[in-house]
Amino acid sequence: MTTARSLLVDPETPGFYHCISRCVRRAWLCGVDPYSGASYEHRRAWVEQRLLELAEIFSVGVYAYAVMSNHLHVVLRLDPTAAATWTDEKVAVRWFRLFPATANGELDEAGCRVKEQTLLGSAERLIACRLRLGSLAWFMKAINEPIARRANREDACTGRFWD
Helix, strand or coil: CCCCHHHHCCCCCCEEEEEEEEECCCCCCCCECCCCCCECCCHHHHHHHHHHHHHHHCCEEEEEEEECCCEEEEEEEECHHHHHHCCHHHHHHHHHHHCCCEECCEECHHHHHHHHHHHHCCHHHHHHHHHHCCCHHHHHHHHHHHHHHHHHHHHCCCCCCEC
């Protein structure tokens, strides 16, 4: 039986973690599905690009990863104390790299600046964002959610993609 991450990970202590995300409903993350013959190899690049992007945003070091046919392994060094040393401006910039403002599906630079200024004016929200940028759960969410959305769109289905 698995144990919830919140019971295993101390949110204030740096440490190394091996995380696994598995696909559900016989979904394929990458490779060739022997049942349908469809190739999903291009999804490997989705995962690699997202990991590199998130490593620059979160206070996380990616030490190793393996993208398998139906699951993903990631070895990370989480350092929540690093996020505590960032300036408020750095937190705001990183947060809106993670969740940018968009208009009609395109990046809205002016909207991002407005949202940054709004965030900088809210001390409570800034504290929450700083904690999330040092959180293993938020890091895994930030990897899994966009990949699940893209894969579901490509597979023309809805529902859970990850276990």
